[in-house]
Amino acid sequence: MSSRKSRYFGTRDFYRHTLQIAIPIMIQNGITNFVGMLDNIMVGQVGTNEMSGVAIVNQLQFVFNLMIFGGLAGIGIFTAQFAGKGDQDGIRYTVRMKMWLSTVLTVFAVLVFIFAGRPLVGLWLTGDSGSGDTAATMKAAMDYMFVMYFGMLPFAYTQVFASTLRENGETVAPMKAGAAAVLVNLVGNYILIYGKLGAPAFGVAGAAIATVISRFVELFLVARFTFRHEERFPFAHGVFASFYIPGKLFGNVIVKALPLLLNETLWSLGQTVLSQQYSTLGLNIVAAFNISNTISNVFNIAFIAMGDSTAIILGQELGAGRMEDAKDDSGKLIVFSSLLCVVSGALLFLISGLFPLIYNTSEEVRAIAAGLIRIAAVCMPMYACENAMYFTIRSGGKTWITFFFDSCFVWIFSIPVAFVLTHFTGLTILPVFALVQSVELIKCMIGYVLVKRGSWVHDLTSYVSN
Numbered sequence: 001m002s003s004r005k006s007r008y009f010g011t012r013d014f015y016r017h018t019l020q021i022a023i024p025i026m027i028q029n030g031i032t033n034f035v036g037m038l039d040n041i042m043v044g045q046v047g048t049n050e051m052s053g054v055a056i057v058n059q060l061q062f063v064f065n066l067m068i069f070g071g072l073a074g075i076g077i078f079t080a081q082f083a084g085k086g087d088q089d090g091i092r093y094t095v096r097m098k099m100w101l102s103t104v105l106t107v108f109a110v111l112v113f114i115f116a117g118r119p120l121v122g123l124w125l126t127g128d129s130g131s132g133d134t135a136a137t138m139k140a141a142m143d144y145m146f147v148m149y150f151g152m153l154p155f156a157y158t159q160v161f162a163s164t165l166r167e168n169g170e171t172v173a174p175m176k177a178g179a180a181a182v183l184v185n186l187v188g189n190y191i192l193i194y195g196k197l198g199a200p201a202f203g204v205a206g207a208a209i210a211t212v213i214s215r216f217v218e219l220f221l222v223a224r225f226t227f228r229h230e231e232r233f234p235f236a237h238g239v240f241a242s243f244y245i246p247g248k249l250f251g252n253v254i255v256k257a258l259p260l261l262l263n264e265t266l267w268s269l270g271q272t273v274l275s276q277q278y279s280t281l282g283l284n285i286v287a288a289f290n291i292s293n294t295i296s297n298v299f300n301i302a303f304i305a306m307g308d309s310t311a312i313i314l315g316q317e318l319g320a321g322r323m324e325d326a327k328d329d330s331g332k333l334i335v336f337s338s339l340l341c342v343v344s345g346a347l348l349f350l351i352s353g354l355f356p357l358i359y360n361t362s363e364e365v366r367a368i369a370a371g372l373i374r375i376a377a378v379c380m381p382m383y384a385c386e387n388a389m390y391f392t393i394r395s396g397g398k399t400w401i402t403f404f405f406d407s408c409f410v411w412i413f414s415i416p417v418a419f420v421l422t423h424f425t426g427l428t429i430l431p432v433f434a435l436v437q438s439v440e441l442i443k444c445m446i447g448y449v450l451v452k453r454g455s456w457v458h459d460l461t462s463y464v465s466n
Contacts, residue, residue, distance in 0.1 A: 010332040018336065021312055024171035025305035027179075030298065034182075040294045042189050043207050044359040048287050049133050050204050051361070053140030055290035056124045059275050060117075061148060063268040064109040068156050070264020071101045072163050073311075074257025077397050078249075079167040080312055084319025091235035093245045095164055097253060100243070101261075102156035110149055117145050124279045124286055134283065140204045147208030154215040161222040166312060168233060173225045181218035185210050259399035263407045270410030274436070277418045281429050287365045288429070292372035295355045299348040299377075303384035306337035307391040314395035323457050330392045330451060337388040338381050345380030352377060371430040379437045382444060389447030396456035405446060413439050 010018075044051040075094050082090035113120075121141045125134040162174035188210025195201025202209060230236045279286050310333045317326040352373035356366035394402050417439055421432045450456070 009335065010329070014329070014332060015336070018309055018313065018333065021169070021171055022305045022309040024175040025166070025308050026301050027175050029178075029301040029304055034298055037294045037298055038186055039189050039207060039211075040290065041358055042193050043204060044291075044361065046193065046203055046360075047136075048361045048365065049136040050140040051290055051359070052124075052283060052286045053121075053137045053142075054144050054204055054207065055286055055293075056121050056137070057141050057145045057148065059124075059272050060113070060120055060145075063265065063272055064105075064152065065155070066264040066268035067105050067109065067261065068102055068159050071105060071257060071261040072098050072159055073264070073394070074260035074399060075101065075253055076163050076167050077256060077260075077311075077315060077394065077399075078253055079164055080315030080395075081319030083168045084316035088234045090249070091164070091168070092239050093249055094253065095160065095235065095239050096243050096245055097250070097257075098160040098164070099157070099240075101257075102160055103153075106153045106156045110152055113145060113149065118142060121145075123276050125283065126280060137283070144204045144208045147205055147212060151208075151212035151215040154212075154219040158215065158219040158222055161219075161226050164235075165222070165226060165233070166308065167315070168235075169312070169316075170233070174222055177218050177221035177225070180221055181214040184217050185214035188213055256397045256399050259403040260394070263399070263403040266407035267410055270407060270415055273415055274410075274418050277415070277422050278429060278433065280422050281432070284362070284365050284368065285429050287361055288368035288372060291356050291359055291361075291365070291369035292376060295351070295373060296348065296376045299344045299380070300383070302340040302344045303337050303380070303387050306333065306340065306384065307387045309333070310337070310388055310391040311395050314392060318396055318458065326395070327454055327457050334385060334388040334392065334451070337384045341380045341384035345377045348380065349374055349377035368429060372433060375430065375434050375437060379440070382440055386440060386444050386447050389444070389451050392451050393447075393456045396458040398456045398458070401450060401456070405443070405450065409443050409446075413442065 040051070040054075043054050075097050079091055079094040082088075082094065118138070121138060125137060158177075162177070165171070165174055189207055191197050191199050192202050192206030192209050193204075194206075226233060226236050275286075275289065278289065310330075313333065314326045314330060317323075317329065353370045355373065356369040359366065359369075390402055390406055393405065414436055418432065418436045421427055421435060425432075427435075
């Protein structure tokens, strides 16, 4: 019994070290999502059509965001292990690769949105409109999307600096930059959406303008911190003096990073397809999911931060050659993440009936949103478990395994189940959503087997640092 307890539960020092990394990430994500919630509520006060239009564009932006996160995370596996070794040249090379990749992905995404934005938004407007207006929803979506183009590149570059700082153990500075940015966003929303302090009322376009301004602010702050603290982060000195990357390192990083880029892209596309499938049950579903996802994102910060912390802790241990420590700590991190989300899930469930009342929308939308929130709350410990397993496997560079574990699962299991339930049964959205989420239990069982086997325990930098 004692042996099993030590396998899944750590010492006080273990949890102190974990929380030192996780809490700043939680605070940053919490502030971001909380202000995002206020942003969403402000748009929701304008009307259901505007709220739905913004929600659809944000679902498309979600694909771009995860493309950036996935591509940078694949490179970041090497950054974390180079940080564990203290190899500043190695970190420098990975930062350059991040800049190249984020630029290419952003240009590609902007072109897609410019030339295919309207038909993509239209995919969500095919179901019964219910209390919504498809034309008004389309107009709000396109107004919002046009402005958001200008914030995509600063968003991508911010992730380059913030992810590199975190992989070097610095989580407070990105948190502060994020907090400042969301404050700017919140104030900008108040002024520009409703036309306060003498400014014109731009509506949903005002929300987009405020978001773009906040992204430039965040980029400025996180980049300035990096370059003003070269004594702590020697890699910053001369990092952009050239864009040279050793060919051997480039090849090894691409082999590991490509699956993560593909994974995040296909997984986010999968979530977008699921959203579109649900929308075939009615336009009100789009608004209800927007409300549900807004509050769920605030409570998801625990397992999201624990995933990042898992990748950082295990990556640094692997890079430093502490293989047994990494293997031992993986189980403790998975259990800790799951237990945190038992608590956060319970809190989310308690407020599920109250939060939708804030929105200026119909009673039908509020009732559906409350049900979706309750289902998400019950599933939260499961989400935490599979997320921690995913980051554990990824920390050792087993990115092809994570590709099959994550995105392929969505396309092979979740999407077909959603398609059958929405097109060939008479079920309403709540049982459909619950059944699709229950499929994730299979993913948890697969993840348990993969983590326990230990094949992910691997030092990537031993053959690429020269």
